[in-house]
Amino acid sequence: MIIVESSQATEYIYRLRNTLESGMINAITANTIAVYCKALHVNNGKQFSENINNYCKKIMALNPTFDKKEIISCGKDILQALSNYIYPRIGGLRKPYIDRDLASYKFHNPITFKTKIVLKFLVNEPFEPEYRPPSGKDAIPIQDYIQDRYSGEISALIDRKLVYRDNDTLKLTFLGEIFSHNKLYSPNDFYIGVPSLKPNVDLYPYQKEGVKWLLEQNSNVTSGVQSYALLGDDMGLGKTRQIIGYISSRLPPATTNVTATTYTCKFLVVVPGILIDQWVDKFSHIVNNAKLYNFKEFSPEGNLKQFWRIMQEYDVVLASYYHVREHFADIFGYIDWDAIIADEVDFLKDLKSESLQALINLTAKFRIGVTGTPIRKEINDLYGIFTFLTGDAKFRTRKSVDDQGKLLEYANRKTLRRLITDQNLPFKLPTLNVQNFSILLAKKKIPLLRLDMSQDHYYKHLVRCYKEEIEENEDKDPFPINSKYEKFLQQTCSHPLINNKENQLFRFDEKTNTFIQESSKQPISLNDMISWSSKVTETVNIIDNVLTQSRDEKIIIFVHWVKSGLLLQKIIECKFPQIHPPEFIYGKSGTDEDKNIILDNFKNKPDYRILIANINTAGFGLDLQAANHGIHFDKRWSWATTLQATRRLYRAGQQRAVYIYQFVCRHTIEKRMQNRMEEKKELLNLIEGTAMPQK
Structure with a gap:
């Protein structure tokens, strides 16, 4: 203030x-x-x-x-x-948001005019071989003149280990090379052209307008003042293609004889780990002038010197949020990036997240956020996004955004947003059929539960157990989010056994074709396991209909609870032996590489008909048009999360009619969750942004 x-x-x-x-x-x-x-x-x-x-x-x-x-x-x-x-x-003068000793911050402090001359000389900028004094005295070799005239600046650079003496010659260390890159490259000199696309590849007109808009925002980078933009187009409109087009436009065409070593544009693209292979694939298929380095290939024992040697051959670094969290202080923080692009930037809504804190400690002339859901749960989500974009850890305290109305107005000025429902879009998507199943909880008794309760009776039993707490919240939401009993009520709606601690571990006995409960060793038939949950029953019926009516249509089942996914995985494997057993992708199901192998198999192999995916792991960013049936098994509070998952199927490139199935268990917490989702639908409409004219 x-x-x-x-x-x-x-x-x-x-x-x-x-x-x-x-x-x-x-x-x-x-x-x-x-x-x-x-x-x-x-x-x-x-x-x-x-x-x-x-x-x-x-x-x-x-x-x-x-x-x-x-x-x-x-x-x-x-x-x-x-x-x-x-x-x-001014980059580099902010106090580090993370309480660490960031040596890289010294790289972004201002330097004197004389120091800049020394650096230009050492990086072989054009200099006359000799200096001729105005007095007419004998000419002096430029190396001697520099060392004599700028001895103080040279001593300071040597003390900082940026320059060293090789006999009588001055040379840059690798740190000096990075420092020179940061200090000598002017943001006003960047090349602005058009994307250098590969043969038979083109961008839609609205995507070209998006690239142009990003370049215009980038042109505001002048005199040390940073700039930023939020690309908030609806899911499925090709935001990745626009970002790649923007980067390609900032680089010289592939036909020119300019290498990454001499042309100093450096871009950092940060994405969720599961999306790295998809970004690599799109870069290789869309443009031909961007040299991309996948940081996943960088040695775990690698250091800044090795990274800089690699960077001399590449224009773009693609890294995961995990990579940035781990290496922002010792590697990424040393580079003065031309632009930092954060995909799925809405994940940075938590102001205390390590990913956000790491990113705002990096120095960049231009920052781009990419998301189809700028607001996930509440308007205040925008504070995290614009904290990253401005690089200002105290963005939320600014008077210009100290209430939600001002925040929305501010966000719309820096956002480009187009909707998939826009009638001016140059392509037509197939029909989207959303089927909402309003179901009752199953009433078949479950011997494994106390008093042989059914799913319906067990849910009511849990509500009675929490009656006292519910009465205390009578004037508020009787099922507050993140309460200690909300989880049990939701899991019971999915399947009554997945939240019961004594009965959560099952194994399947192939000899008897039954499930075995580990603690009691009691066998459970496949049909019983299905009939004890109304959701599982409906899911099995949907799968049976799809497999019966089509030989090649595929299904994705989105779950929130890992236990739901593991249970469904085994039930489907046993119930439908004619297809390949479904794979289950969730946070701890393997490395990002393992997950990408699963996704490739599902997309390309005909016998992989069903994929189960955790909605928080694979419900965003991915292109999954190979499937045209999507089942939302576990109910979620967030409309944006559900919409993101749906748009993995319903997006540009989808050739079939898409069918989405959603369940709501009547007279349960899920009905309240559905009402909350309906209320939150309007939040996304608050970000209108800048609508580019169609051409």
């Missing part, structure tokens, strides 16, 4: 802001002023009093209407405000 004591100071601050935002302030000058401001404020002007004339001259140079005496008279207020205003807008 900026606090000033005089209207005169306020006037100067306002004019300085306008000058800064207009791009008139040179980055080095702005940094110098900011450093002086901070030092003067902290030391009350004592230590740096001799520099008053210097910084007054610098401020006056920004605008000829500034008066030296007036600047000094209200200098403390102006300088404090200017410092607070400039600091968040």
Whole structure:
């Protein structure tokens, strides 16, 4: 917060802001002023009093209407405000959000003009071989002149281990090479062209407009001021293709003889681990001028030096959020990235998440967030997204976004959003058929439960057990989210045995074709296991109908509870032996590579007819048009989560009619969950963003 004591100071601050935002302030000058401001404020002007004339001259140079005496008279207020205003807008001067010793931050501090000359000389920028003094004296070899004229700067670079002496010759260390890349590359010099697409590949008109919009936002990067954008198109409209097109447009065409070593654009694309192979595949099939490095191939024992040697041959680094969390301080934080792109950026809604904290500690001229659901649960989700985009750990405290109305207005100015229902889109999707099953809980008695309760009776028994708590919440939501009993009630709606601690472990005996409960060794027939849950019964019926009526249509079953997925996996394997046993993808089901093998088999092998997927692991980002039947088995509170999963099937490229099946158990917590989802449907409509005209 900026606090000033005089209207005169306020006037100067306002004019300085306008000058800064207009791009008139040179980055080095702005940094110098900011450093002086901070030092003067902290030391009350004592230590740096001799520099008053210097910084007054610098401020006056920004605008000829500034008066030296007036600047000094209200200098403390102006300088404090200017410092607070400039600091968040210049990469590297922010206080690290994560409490770690980040050596990489030193790489982004401002440097002097003389230091820049030394760096340009050492990276072999064009220099005359000899320096000829104006006095007409004998010419001096440029190497000798540099070492003599800039000895102080060279000594400082040697002390920082950025430069070393090889006999009488100065050379850059690998740290010096990175430092030079950061300091000598100007964001105003980036190449703006069109995507260099492969033969027989093209972008839809609205995707080309999206690429153009991103480039326009990127062009706002001037004089040390960063820029950012949120690509919020609906799921299935090809946001990945637009991002790849944007990166390709920033690079020289494939036909030019420019290598990644000499052309210094460097992009970091951060995605959920399960999406890495999909991004690699799309890069290889869409553009021909972007050299992509998959950080998954980087050695676990690798270091910054090895990474920089690799980066000299590549333009784009593709990394998972896990990679960034692990290496932001020792590798990624050293690079001044041209752009950082975060896919599924809505996952950063938690302001305390390690992924968000790692990303805002990276330095980038331009930041892009990509998501089809900018708001997942509540409007405040946007705070996390724009904390990443601005790189400002204190974004939420800004007065300009201190209420939800201001936050939405702010978000819409920086967001491009188009909907899949737009009649102007150049393609037509097949029909989407959503079937909602309103079912009653099963009433068949279950011997494994106390008093031989059925699913229906067991649910009512749990409600009675929690009656006292429910009465305490009578004026509120009787089933509050994340309450200690909400989980048990939801799991009972899916299958009454998956939440019972004594009966949660089963194994299937192939000899007797029965399930065996581990603790009691009591056999359970397949038909009983199905009939004890209304949802399982309906799911089996849907699968039977699809397999009977079609030889090639495929099904995805989305679950939330891992126990639901494991139980369904075994039931389907036993009930439908004519197809390949279904695979189950969830968080701990294997490595990302294992999961991608499962996905490839499901997409490409005809006998892989059914896939079970945890909605939080595989319910976003993936292209799963191979299936056209989707079953939402476990009910969720979040409409956005359910919609994301549905759009894995219903998206551009889908050729078949899509069928979505959703269950709601009547007279249970699921009815309340359904009502809550209906209320949240409108949240996504609050982000309208910028609608690009169709051409």
